Amino acid sequence: MAALEHQLNPTPRTESRGQRAVRRVQSILLWMQLTRNLAVRDVETRYKHSLLGLYWAIINPLVTAAIFSFLFGVVFHAVTGSIPYVVFLVTGLTFWNFFANGVMSATGCIAGSAGLLAKIYFPRVVLPTASVFARMIDLLFSLIVLVAVILIYRVPIHWSALWVIPLLGVQVIFTLGIAYLFASLNVLYRDMTQLVGLLLMVWMYMSPVMYATTTLNGTLQGILLMNPMGGMLQAMRDLIFVGHVTDMPFLWSAFAWSAFAFLAGLSVFKRIEPLFAEVM
Amino acid sequence: MDPQRTLTDIDRFSQPDAEPLGSLLRPDRLSAWAWTLGYTAVLSTLSVLRYHLWLAAGDDLGLFRQGLWLIMHRGLLAASTYTGHPILAAAASYILVLLAPLYQVGGVGLLLVLQAFAFGLGYFFIRRIAEQIGVQDRWAHLVGVIYLLYPTVLGANLFDFHPDAFGIPILLALIWAALSENWLAYGILLVASLLVKDTVPILLLGTGVVLLVQRRIGWGVATLVAAALGYAVDAYWLLPALTHGALNPGVALYGQYGTILAHPQHLLAWVRSLHNWEYLVWILGPVAALAVVAGKKSINPWWIPVLLFLEVNLLSSTPATTSPFNEMSVLVIPFLFVAALVGLKGSRTQGRRLTSGLSVIVMAFFLVFAWHDYHVNWTVRPPNATQLSQAVALIPKDAPVVAPNFVAAHLADRAKEWLPAGAQALPAGTYVILDPVVTTGVTPPSVYTEYSRVLGNKGTAASVYSQSQVSVYRLLRPVTLPAAQP
Numbered sequence: 001m002a003a004l005e006h007q008l009n010p011t012p013r014t015e016s017r018g019q020r021a022v023r024r025v026q027s028i029l030l031w032m033q034l035t036r037n038l039a040v041r042d043v044e045t046r047y048k049h050s051l052l053g054l055y056w057a058i059i060n061p062l063v064t065a066a067i068f069s070f071l072f073g074v075v076f077h078a079v080t081g082s083i084p085y086v087v088f089l090v091t092g093l094t095f096w097n098f099f100a101n102g103v104m105s106a107t108g109c110i111a112g113s114a115g116l117l118a119k120i121y122f123p124r125v126v127l128p129t130a131s132v133f134a135r136m137i138d139l140l141f142s143l144i145v146l147v148a149v150i151l152i153y154r155v156p157i158h159w160s161a162l163w164v165i166p167l168l169g170v171q172v173i174f175t176l177g178i179a180y181l182f183a184s185l186n187v188l189y190r191d192m193t194q195l196v197g198l199l200l201m202v203w204m205y206m207s208p209v210m211y212a213t214t215t216l217n218g219t220l221q222g223i224l225l226m227n228p229m230g231g232m233l234q235a236m237r238d239l240i241f242v243g244h245v246t247d248m249p250f251l252w253s254a255f256a257w258s259a260f261a262f263l264a265g266l267s268v269f270k271r272i273e274p275l276f277a278e279v280m
Numbered sequence: 281m282d283p284q285r286t287l288t289d290i291d292r293f294s295q296p297d298a299e300p301l302g303s304l305l306r307p308d309r310l311s312a313w314a315w316t317l318g319y320t321a322v323l324s325t326l327s328v329l330r331y332h333l334w335l336a337a338g339d340d341l342g343l344f345r346q347g348l349w350l351i352m353h354r355g356l357l358a359a360s361t362y363t364g365h366p367i368l369a370a371a372a373s374y375i376l377v378l379l380a381p382l383y384q385v386g387g388v389g390l391l392l393v394l395q396a397f398a399f400g401l402g403y404f405f406i407r408r409i410a411e412q413i414g415v416q417d418r419w420a421h422l423v424g425v426i427y428l429l430y431p432t433v434l435g436a437n438l439f440d441f442h443p444d445a446f447g448i449p450i451l452l453a454l455i456w457a458a459l460s461e462n463w464l465a466y467g468i469l470l471v472a473s474l475l476v477k478d479t480v481p482i483l484l485l486g487t488g489v490v491l492l493v494q495r496r497i498g499w500g501v502a503t504l505v506a507a508a509l510g511y512a513v514d515a516y517w518l519l520p521a522l523t524h525g526a527l528n529p530g531v532a533l534y535g536q537y538g539t540i541l542a543h544p545q546h547l548l549a550w551v552r553s554l555h556n557w558e559y560l561v562w563i564l565g566p567v568a569a570l571a572v573v574a575g576k577k578s579i580n581p582w583w584i585p586v587l588l589f590l591e592v593n594l595l596s597s598t599p600a601t602t603s604p605f606n607e608m609s610v611l612v613i614p615f616l617f618v619a620a621l622v623g624l625k626g627s628r629t630q631g632r633r634l635t636s637g638l639s640v641i642v643m644a645f646f647l648v649f650a651w652h653d654y655h656v657n658w659t660v661r662p663p664n665a666t667q668l669s670q671a672v673a674l675i676p677k678d679a680p681v682v683a684p685n686f687v688a689a690h691l692a693d694r695a696k697e698w699l700p701a702g703a704q705a706l707p708a709g710t711y712v713i714l715d716p717v718v719t720t721g722v723t724p725p726s727v728y729t730e731y732s733r734v735l736g737n738k739g740t741a742a743s744v745y746s747q748s749q750v751s752v753y754r755l756l757r758p759v760t761l762p763a764a765q766p
């Protein structure tokens with residue numbers, strides 16, 4: 001009887017606030033540890049039996065940058081002010097790819113872990129979180145490429161570039177929110193994987209990844225910067241190459257979108273979570 | 281990494297003490313925050329877009345930006361060149377003192393996001409109050425969504441910037457504290473509400489009466505005392521000191537009650553104006569639909585503060601106080617929705633047809649508002665944004681400047697700034713930006729004609745920039761202009 005009661009009500013009523021707080025902190029630490037372990041496992045399994053291993057994390061952005069540089073820089077003569085087009089593009093692609101790859105890999109992570117979910121209980125939200133954090137490794141390698149390109153082209157950068165680190169934190173929050181949304185929806189509707197691929201492609205062209213908004217008229221510029229990723233990408237470039245954010249109000253609205261995306265994504269995830277076992 | 285080790289870690293979570301993080305992660309709370317932040321994101325983006333497109337509904341964004349800048353750089357008592365008085369006297373919004381450091385850090389973008397967040401928080405507190413009263417969750421959500429689509433809320437949010445927005449979460453939290461009998465929170469929120477605007481005491485007067493009607497004598501008396509003290513401090517001490525004896529427009533509204541007391545027949549003096557009835561339809565319409573559902577229960581004491589506040593607005597009958605889409609009416613919204621929630625207490629969901637009917641009415645109000653707002657506030661847009669940006673970039677950082685309202689909002693971080701219609705004695709070295717193509721009502725065409733005449737005189741001003749009808753002049757000698765009525 002006592003065992004059954006403990007199962008139904010694991011939190012004893014006699015527990016003080018302090019004890020409950022300590023237990024919650026312990027839970028969070030455990031979740032974080034689990035997230036880290038799953039993220040590392042994700043990276044390892046992705047590159048384990050490949051010939052070039054982690055070098056793919058450098059090759060992929062380099063090849064993409066080369067293609068787009070030829071297309072937009074040479075064929076279409078994109079105007080990017082004082083920054084060489086290649087540097088401009090690699091900067092945009094570095095931060096965009098982290099977002100797009102994070103969302104893409106998180107979308108299938110729940111549906112792809114059916115065996116694990118059936119076996120034991122753990123907070124399901126850890127899976128998409130780990131998928132997004134696993135992309136940090138790729139981002140790290142992409143940043144090395146970015147630094148190399150900046151050095152090769154001898155583009156001066158500013159100390160304000162250090163502000164990119166907290167801004168990256170906001171981008172992670174935004175990415176997690178979108179990842180939670182699609183990861184949970186993908187359990188119910190498997191078309192999500194296709195849809196997300198399409199959506200990310202459209203989203204990339206609607207964001208200032210390959211072009212500068214400064215050359216556009218005010219209305220179009222405003223519409224493109226309303227997109228939170230647009231505001232964040234522009235701000236990151238500004239912080240590295242200009243020394244200050246030129247469109248600060250749009251960055252604030254991007255912060256509001258990030259907070260909304262995170263909570264809305266988590267909210268949808270929590271609502272769908274009880275259905276995971278049933279559907280899978 | 282050994283995959284087996286990862287699984288061992290996971291096993292630790294199968295222990296029964298792995299529980300959710302607490303109330304924040306409850307799906308209903310998460311959902312309430314998501315709605316709040318969703319509104320914040322959409323409305324702050326629209327506000328920022330308006331700023332980016334050089335749209336301004338009035339002159340208040342420039343006024344408050346200059347006021348906040350003055351608080352941080354010249355002290356609390358520095359006079360705004362818009363009003364001639366310290367910004368705290370403009371609406372007795374002492375809350376601006378708390379906003380000034382935030383503005384210093386985040387600029388106009390943070391100001392607009394905070395305003396949208398303050399409005400968005402209304403949804404969160406409506407849900408909490410509904411929970412406290414015992415309103416069914418589905419109704420609470422519907423009332424919350426009606427609030428977020430409420431024309432007055434949306435209109436005021438997109439109407440430049442006003443500290444009145446912060447009154448919504450404070451007043452709703454105040455009501456929540458009263459309902460949950462949290463004395464400490466109630467006391468703090470009473471003081472905070474009095475920092476928002478000089479018209480708050482009238483709402484507190486109504487709240488005090490409501491609490492007395494509910495036989496909560498201690499709470500009611502405390503609220504009435506706070507209302508009386510707030511009014512007395514504003515009307516007899518702070519505002520006269522800040523304005524050197526000039527009567528503040530907000531406090532002057534209370535004079536309407538003096539008129540009623542002396543001449544009771546004036547109580548309904550507003551009924552002959554069609555505009556006043558239109559105002560009432562906009563303010564009460566969407567909530568009236570909820571009253572139909574609530575039936576007799578919709579008549580409850582929480583209408584007292586609503587009626588007191590609306591009566592003041594209607595009796596003053598100025599275009600600003602009887603416009604349903606500006607800041608002059610937002611402070612009544614919390615009480616309007618609490619009245620609706622109390623009416624819905626105990627109501628069960630009464631079928632899809634009723635909910636659909638309600639949604640149609642609310643959407644009809646929303647669509648008419650959206651159509652009106654688009655035509656009034658979004659279509660009058662400077663076509664020469666590039667030239668305006670270039671012109672603004674030419675003005676030195678601390679130079680005195682005269683600019684139309686939609687440009688002034690971009691140049692407000694300086695001690696001396698005037699709107700063309702409000703400027704009279706301009707010192708030498710003042711920069712004047714003119715864009716006669718756009719007429720927003722704040723700067724009538726006759727004012728531009730007067731400026732062209734004065735600035736055309738040789739030796740008065742030097743042309744600094746002129747392109748696509750956007751002109752910048754620098755005054756070479758002091759100029760005195762005739763007073764113009766905007």
